[in-house]
Amino acid sequence: MKTFITSATLTLLAMASGHAIAQSMAMAAKPPAAPAVTPASAYPMAPAAGLYQAFGEQAGIRALMDDFVVRLKADARIGEQFKDTQLDHLAQQLTDQVCQLAGGPCVYKGPDMKEAHANMDVKRSHFNALVEVLQQSMDARGIPFTRQNQLLALLAPMHRDVVNTR
Amino acid sequence: MKQLCPTHHRKTPSPTLLALAATTALLAAAPAQADTGKLLLTGGVSSVEGSAGGGLSPWAVIGSQAAEGETGVSAYLSRAVTQDYGLSAAGVAVGINDRVELSFGHQDFNTRATGTALGLPGLHLRQNILGAKVRVAGDAMLDSDSLMPQLAVGIQAKRLQSSGLDGTLAALGAKRDGVDVYLSATKLFLAQGILVNGTLRATKANQNGLLGFGATLGGADNGYQLMPELSVAWLLSKNVAVGFEYRAMPNKLQRAGAAAGLGNGLRADDWMDLFVAWAPSKNLSLTAAYVNLGRIVPATTSGKKQTGVYLSAQVAF
Numbered sequence: 421m422k423t424f425i426t427s428a429t430l431t432l433l434a435m436a437s438g439h440a441i442a443q444s445m446a447m448a449a450k451p452p453a454a455p456a457v458t459p460a461s462a463y464p465m466a467p468a469a470g471l472y473q474a475f476g477e478q479a480g481i482r483a484l485m486d487d488f489v490v491r492l493k494a495d496a497r498i499g500e501q502f503k504d505t506q507l508d509h510l511a512q513q514l515t516d517q518v519c520q521l522a523g524g525p526c527v528y529k530g531p532d533m534k535e536a537h538a539n540m541d542v543k544r545s546h547f548n549a550l551v552e553v554l555q556q557s558m559d560a561r562g563i564p565f566t567r568q569n570q571l572l573a574l575l576a577p578m579h580r581d582v583v584n585t586r
Numbered sequence: 587m588k589q590l591c592p593t594h595h596r597k598t599p600s601p602t603l604l605a606l607a608a609t610t611a612l613l614a615a616a617p618a619q620a621d622t623g624k625l626l627l628t629g630g631v632s633s634v635e636g637s638a639g640g641g642l643s644p645w646a647v648i649g650s651q652a653a654e655g656e657t658g659v660s661a662y663l664s665r666a667v668t669q670d671y672g673l674s675a676a677g678v679a680v681g682i683n684d685r686v687e688l689s690f691g692h693q694d695f696n697t698r699a700t701g702t703a704l705g706l707p708g709l710h711l712r713q714n715i716l717g718a719k720v721r722v723a724g725d726a727m728l729d730s731d732s733l734m735p736q737l738a739v740g741i742q743a744k745r746l747q748s749s750g751l752d753g754t755l756a757a758l759g760a761k762r763d764g765v766d767v768y769l770s771a772t773k774l775f776l777a778q779g780i781l782v783n784g785t786l787r788a789t790k791a792n793q794n795g796l797l798g799f800g801a802t803l804g805g806a807d808n809g810y811q812l813m814p815e816l817s818v819a820w821l822l823s824k825n826v827a828v829g830f831e832y833r834a835m836p837n838k839l840q841r842a843g844a845a846a847g848l849g850n851g852l853r854a855d856d857w858m859d860l861f862v863a864w865a866p867s868k869n870l871s872l873t874a875a876y877v878n879l880g881r882i883v884p885a886t887t888s889g890k891k892q893t894g895v896y897l898s899a900q901v902a903f
Contacts (some may be wrong), residue, residue, distance in 0.1 A: 422834050422856065426814040429784030432771040435733045436724065463731045468777060544654040544684070548625055555824060565823050566779060573730040573777035586654060 460520045460528040463577035467523040468570040475563065475571070478526065481519050485511040488557040497549040501540055521574045533581035541585045551576075624651050626824055626865045628727050628774070629681070631873050632662035632900045635742055635794065636677035636691025637717045639770070640817040641875055641896060642833040642857055645783045646738035646772035648721055649689065650681030651868060651902045657682050660902035666877055668892035672696040679717075687740075689717035695796045703886040706750040711796045716743045726772040726781075735773035735782075742766040744795040758842040758852075759802025764791050781827070785815040792839050793854055793882055801838040804845020811836045825865045833857040835880070848885050855880020859896060873898040 455464035475481050489507045493499050502510075519526035530536065551572065558568045630638040630647045638649030638660070652658030657680065664675040677691035693713045701709030719740035726736035746755075746762040755762060768787040775782070788810045790800040800808040813836060819829035834856045843852030861875035875896040882892050 421832070422814065425816045425832050425834060428816050429771075429786055429814040432735055432773070432782060432784035433737075433769070433786070435773075436735055436737055436771055465731050545656060548653055551625060559824075565821075569779045569821070570777045576728040576776055577731040579725075579728045583654075 458520070458528065459530060459532040460517045461574065461578065462532060462534075462581060465574055465577075467521060467574060468567075471567065471570050472519070472522040472524040474567045475518075475522060476561075478515065478519055478524060480561070481522070481524070482511065482515045484557055484561050484563075485514040485518070487560060488514065488554055491553045491557055492550065495549060495553055498546050498553075501542075501546070518571070518575075522571065533578050534584075537582050537584060542583050543585045544579070544583050547579050547583050624653055624684075624868075625727065626868055627821070627827055627863065627871065629658075629660070629902055631863055631871055631898060632660060632664070632677065632679065632691075634664060634666075634673070634675050634691075634693065635715045635717065635744075636662075636675075636679060636689040637719060637740060637742065638679055638681070638687055638689070639772075639785075640783065640819070640829075640831045641859055641861055641873060641877075641898060642831045643783065643785045643815040643817055644717070644719065644738075644740055644742075644768060644770055645726075645785070645817065646721060646724070646736040646770040647726055648681045648684050648687045648719065648738070649679040649902070650687075652681040652684060654684045656684075658903050660900055662898060662900040664896065664898035666879075666894060666896040668877070668879060668882075668894035669890055670698055670700065670887045671879075671882060671892060672698070677715075685721050687717070687719040689715075689719075691715040691717065693794075693796065700883050700886040701750075704751070704754065709750055711749060711751065712747040713795050714745050714747070715795070717741065724773075727774050727776070730774075730776040733773075735771040738770050738772075740768050740770065742768075744791065744799070746795055746798055755798040757803065758798070758839060758846065759806065759808065760792060760798030760800055760839065760842070762798055764789070764795055764799030766791060779821040781817075781819040781821070781829075783815075783817040785817075787813045787815060789813055789836060790838065792836065793879075794835075794857075797839060797852075797854075797883075801842035803842035806838055806841040806845070808838070811838075819863070827863045828861065829863075830860050831858060843885070851883065851885025853881050853884055855891065861896075869901055869903060871900045871902070873900075 489511045493502045513530045516526045517528040520528045630645050633639045637644035639645030650658030650660045659680050661678045666673040674694045679689035695711040697709040721738045724734050724736040744764050766789040770785040772783040802808050813834040815833040817831040819827045821827050835854050837854045839852035857879050859875040859877040863873045865871040877896045879892040
């Protein structure tokens with residue numbers, strides 16, 4: 421048992437150093453199957469199978485985002501950041517973005533995440549708050565927990581571009 | 587082998603009160619309190635030594651609800667009861683900028699029949715643990731496009747309080763002070779909803795320090811040993827996680843015990859648990875676990891593997 425635990429632990433630590441090596445190798449040879457870098461996400465990952473359908477396709481995602489933007493504006497922690505936002509426009513942008521990421525037929529044509537948040541002071545805690553609000557919206561829509569996490573897994577890496585205030 | 591010492595009756599404030607007082611003081615002093623903070627359960631719970639992580643192991647996560655740019659504090663109370671022993675633990679931790687964690691933990695181990703068998707009825711072994719941890723790389727939660735875990739290095743400075751067992755420990759060559767140093771790697775595989783932690787700990791602690799540090803009697807190996815620890819947690823929902831932990835333990839006292847004529851009476855085994863953690867809110871988490879602490883002084887406990895229930899409550903801001 422101890423041997424197994426040691427190997428498992430060392431594997432996890434090796435992942436960290438292996439990550440650095442893998443990154444430099446990936447620079448030389450881009451894997452052919454990787455989704456393209458787009459404004460929708462600079463950190464593209466393949467969506468889980470059936471994710472787009474699980475969210476109710478375009479109509480379902482739009483309903484989710486309509487609910488989400490209302491909650492965002494009402495949130496005590498980050499609502500202030502959205503006081504001048506046109507909610508309808510934001511909901512449309514988010515729908516296109518999430519639809520594309522989740523494997524749907526949409527194309528997001530808006531600004532990339534860095535640009536979109538350049539004029540705001542976004543801290544990590546704001547990003548976390550937004551994730552929570554999205555979870556609340558998904559809960560309200562009855563999205564299963566596993567599917568919620570599969571979507572969050574596609575959105576989470578954006579923190580590197582969205583969070584601009586340390 | 588039996589050492590009879592006059593029992594001490596010092597009036598010291600209970601660790602619980604100390605923990606609560608410290609929390610209040612820190613909350614008053616903290617410049618930027620964590621009002622937005624972390625996602626549920628992502629600060630870990632409080633380990634039995636006071637560091638943020640699982641129940642048995644420190645993880646690479648920084649404790650409290652403080653995200654980057656914030657300072658937060660957490661406090662915990664834990665209790666484990668096995669067939670022959672009881673362990674109470676309490677403490678506080680401060681998280682700074684999601685980068686540095688400072689912790690204080692107090693453990694009170696009731697030796698029950700073992701104490702009596704050693705001529706020390708009512709013996710409690712008490713230990714204070716000062717912890718410091720620094721996140722050195724990575725993000726455990728949000729780098730879901732990468733295999734890179736969050737990495738942290740930490741230190742736990744432990745001191746076993748003086749008790750009737752002092753003479754016995756000295757005879758075995760076990761010290762009452764020790765320092766553990768560890769490296770933890772933690773990763774939440776978000777799409778799968780599974781968190782994994784691996785820790786490598788350099789330690790000489792016997793039973794986590796409750797039976798002192800190291801041993802020299804009988805040519806026992808008194809050097810640091812590298813112990814691996816593994817935690818795996820499945821997120822069942824936003825508020826609930828289940829999982830298991832395995833913490834390898836050094837076995838330095840076995841040889842010393844044999845040299846003292848106790849056969850395998852001081853043998854130690856690895857620790858493990860199966861747990862469920864529930865966070866009804868961001869500020870409160872409750873953990874229940876089935877623990878197996880292996881043999882603890884098998885000489886006086888008929889070689890039983892100490893199994894039982896562990897309960898822990900943590901408040902975090």
